[in-house]
Every structure is written in structure tokens, then in C-alpha cells.
Amino acid sequence: xxxxxxxxxxxxxxxxxxxxxxxSGKSTFFGARFxxxxxxxSQDRFPNARDKAGRRRSLVEAAARAxxxxxxxxxxxxxxRRGELVALSRELGIRPVLYWFPPDVRGSIARNARREGRxxxxxxxxxxxxxxxxxxxxxEGFAAVFEVVPTPEGGFLVVPRPDLAGGGSERLRA
Numbered sequence: 001x002x003x004x005x006x007x008x009x010x011x012x013x014x015x016x017x018x019x020x021x022x023x024s025g026k027s028t029f030f031g032a033r034f035x036x037x038x039x040x041x042s043q044d045r046f047p048n049a050r051d052k053a054g055r056r057r058s059l060v061e062a063a064a065r066a067x068x069x070x071x072x073x074x075x076x077x078x079x080x081r082r083g084e085l086v087a088l089s090r091e092l093g094i095r096p097v098l099y100w101f102p103p104d105v106r107g108s109i110a111r112n113a114r115r116e117g118r119x120x121x122x123x124x125x126x127x128x129x130x131x132x133x134x135x136x137x138x139x140e141g142f143a144a145v146f147e148v149v150p151t152p153e154g155g156f157l158v159v160p161r162p163d164l165a166g167g168g169s170e171r172l173r174a
Contacts, residue, residue, distance in 0.1 A: 015089035019076040020101025023108035025150040039063035042073040098142040138166035
């Protein structure tokens with residue numbers, strides 16, 4: 001990387017982390033909100049990778065080097081997993097932003113039932129994920145946190161959650 005290249009892409013480049021159950025609407029939200037402007041990083045796109053974490057990291061790094069924001073579109077159920085992504089964003093000099101999809105098991109199962117092929121997961125996977133899901137906390141270090149709830153019309157209600165942001169007073173952009 002050329003001298004100054006990292007500083008050039010520090011401003012305006014985000015690592016967006018989506019967190020929620022399977023079927024919560026994360027990928028649909030990505031398509032509606034970020035597909036035109038952000039790199040899409042999802043384990044669903046590399047199911048046979050031996051080192052999924054390494055692959056995820058390399059895709060985020062490539063986007064950051066190109067001055068492009070990235071979205072990690074996975075369940076990201078634990079604080080540990082989200083913390084790894086916050087640490088990566090800080091290492092790369094980009095802003096970590098969380099979009100949290102509060103658990104709605106009934107809604108997730110209904111949306112999952114409309115999926116086809118490999119995109120559909122067994123209902124038991126949603127129940128198991130719900131047991132492992134840990135809500136976000138300000139201590140995780142995200143610069144901005146937004147709560148996302150799918151609406152009956154097929155859209156999304158997005159609400160800023162400054163009480164969950166612990167990454168400083170950086171600009172907020174939804």
C-alpha cells in the first residue's frame with residue numbers, strides 16, 4: 001500500500017456487522033441498503049472454505065484497501081465474534097458499525113420457510129441460534145449501533161441505538 005493510502009480511506013469507510021438469527025432479514029436488508037455501495041462478506045458465499053475466518057478477514061481487508069466499506073452478513077451471535085470484527089476494523093482504520101436484528105423466532109421461521117435450496121435452514125438451527133444469541137452491549141466498541149426490525153410491508157424500521165455504541169463520538173450514518 002502506498003504511503004498515505006491507509007489515511008486516505010479512513011474517512012467514510014465502515015465495517016458494517018449484521019447480527020441476528022437466520023431468517024431475520026439480514027441479507028434482504030443488505031440488498032436494500034448496502035448492495036450498491038458495500039462489499040458483501042458472507043460465509044454463505046464461501047461454504048466450503050476451510051478457514052472461514054481467514055477468508056472473511058481477507059475480503060474485508062481487500063475492501064478497505066480499495067477504500068470501500070464492507071458488510072459482514074452472518075449471524076454474528078456472540079460478543080466474541082462481534083469483538084473480533086471490531087478489532088479488525090480498528091486494525092484497518094475503519095469504523096465499526098453494528099446493525100442488530102432483535103430475535104423474532106416466529107418471524108425468522110416464517111421467512112426461512114419461503115427460502116429455497118441451500119438458503120433454507122432447518123427450524124432447529126434457528127432455535128439453537130436463539131439459545132446462543134447474546135444481545136449487543138456498549139462494551140463491544142461499535143462506533144454506531146442500529147436496531148433493525150422488518151416491517152409487515154417488506155421494509156425495515158431502523159432505529160439508532162446510541163446507548164449501545166461505545167466507540168467514541170464519530171459521525172453517525174445509517
